[in-house]
Amino acid sequence: MSTFETCRRFPDRFLAPLVASGVLWGLAGCQTTPPKEILPPEAGRPLEFAIPANSAEYRVIPAESLLQILVYRGGAMARLGHNHVIASHSLIGSVYVTEDPLRTRFDVRLPVNELTVDEPEQREKAGADFPPGVPENARTGTRTNLLSEPLLDGANFPDIRLRAVDVSAAGEGYDLTVEVTIKDQVRIVHAPARVERASGRIRATGEFPLKQSELGLKPFSVAMGTLTVLDDMKVRFEVVAGS
Numbered sequence: 053m054s055t056f057e058t059c060r061r062f063p064d065r066f067l068a069p070l071v072a073s074g075v076l077w078g079l080a081g082c083q084t085t086p087p088k089e090i091l092p093p094e095a096g097r098p099l100e101f102a103i104p105a106n107s108a109e110y111r112v113i114p115a116e117s118l119l120q121i122l123v124y125r126g127g128a129m130a131r132l133g134h135n136h137v138i139a140s141h142s143l144i145g146s147v148y149v150t151e152d153p154l155r156t157r158f159d160v161r162l163p164v165n166e167l168t169v170d171e172p173e174q175r176e177k178a179g180a181d182f183p184p185g186v187p188e189n190a191r192t193g194t195r196t197n198l199l200s201e202p203l204l205d206g207a208n209f210p211d212i213r214l215r216a217v218d219v220s221a222a223g224e225g226y227d228l229t230v231e232v233t234i235k236d237q238v239r240i241v242h243a244p245a246r247v248e249r250a251s252g253r254i255r256a257t258g259e260f261p262l263k264q265s266e267l268g269l270k271p272f273s274v275a276m277g278t279l280t281v282l283d284d285m286k287v288r289f290e291v292v293a294g295s
Contacts, residue, residue, distance in 0.1 A: 101215045101231065104155045107148040110254050110293035112160060117143045117293075119162065122178055122286040135181050136194060137174045142166040145214075147254055147293045153247070154221065160214045160291070164206040169195040209235045225258075243287070252295040259288045 121138040145160035168174065170191045175182040199206040217240075218229035225246040232239050245258040263283045 101157065101159070101217055103148050104150050104157060107150045107155070107157075108295055110147040110149060110295050112143050112145050112147065112291060112293045114142050114144060117141070117291045118289070119143060119291075120174065120178060120288040122182070122288070124181070124282045124284065134170070134186050134190070137170055137178045137182055138198070139168045139171060139174045140166065141168070143291060147256075147291075149249070149254060153226065154219050156216065156219050156226075156247075158214070158216045162212040162214065164204050164210055164212060165199060167195070167198065167204075169198065205235055243289075254293050256291045257289065259286065261285070262287050 119140040123136040123138065125135055140162050142163045143160055144163070145158065147156065147158040147160075149156050170182075170186045172184055175184060175186070198204055201207070204212075213231075213233040215231045215233075216228055217231050220227045220229075222244060225244055228243045228245050230241045230243055232241050241262065243258055243260050245256045248255045262285050
C-alpha cells in the first residue's frame with residue numbers, strides 16, 4: 053500500500069513532497085486544500101536571467117536525461133506506506149555555454165503531466181530504500197494526487213521551469229543557483245553539479261538533499277504523527293545536452 057494511498061483512510065490531511073532538480077519542486081498528497089503558499093525569494097535578491105553573450109546553445113536531450121525525487125515515509129506506522137520515486141524523463145530546454153564556465157546559464161522545463169511514480173526500474177536505481185512490489189493501484193493513485201488541482205495542478209500549470217541565475221566554483225564542481233517556478237510561484241534552490249564536456253555534448257550530474265520547508269511547504273502527518281512524510285527529500289539528476 054502506498055503511503056499516499058494509506059492516508060486516504062484518515063480524516064486528516066497528508067502532505068508528500070516534490071521538488072525540483074540538476075535541478076527542483078514540491079509534492080503534496082491526500083489533502084483537499086492547497087499547500088502552504090510558496091513565498092517569493094528572499095527580499096532584496098533580484099532574479100536576473102540573461103543568455104550570455106557569445107555563448108553556444110546546447111539543447112537538452114530528453115531521452116538521455118533523468119531527474120529523480122526521492123520521498124521518504126516516517127513515523128511509528130511507516131510500515132503501512134512506501135518510500136516513493138518521482139521521475140522525469142522529459143526535460144526540455146537549453147544550456148548556454150561560454151569559455152568561462154561560471155557564465156553558464158540554462159533554461160529548462162519539466163513537463164508536469166509526464167512525471168512518473170514508482171517505475172520498477174527507477175525504484176531499482178534508487179537503491180535499497182526503494183524495494184520492488186509497489187501495487188499498480190497505489191502508483192496510479194499517488195500520481196493522480198500529484199497532478200491534481202490542490203497539488204501540482206497539471207491541467208493549469210503544465211510546466212515547472214528551472215533557470216540558472218548564477219554559477220560558482222565549488223571544489224571539483226559547481227554550485228548552481230536555480231530559480232524554480234511552480235504554479236507561477238518562485239523559489240531559489242542551490243544545487244551542486246559536476247560537468248563533463250566533450251564532442252559537442254555537455255553532461256551535468258548531481259545529488260543533494262532538499263527539505264519541503266525550504267520550498268515553503270509544511271509536511272503533514274496523520275494519526276498524531278504516527279504516519280507522516282518526512283521533511284527531508286533527496287534529488288538526483290543527470291542532464292545531457294548537445295550542440
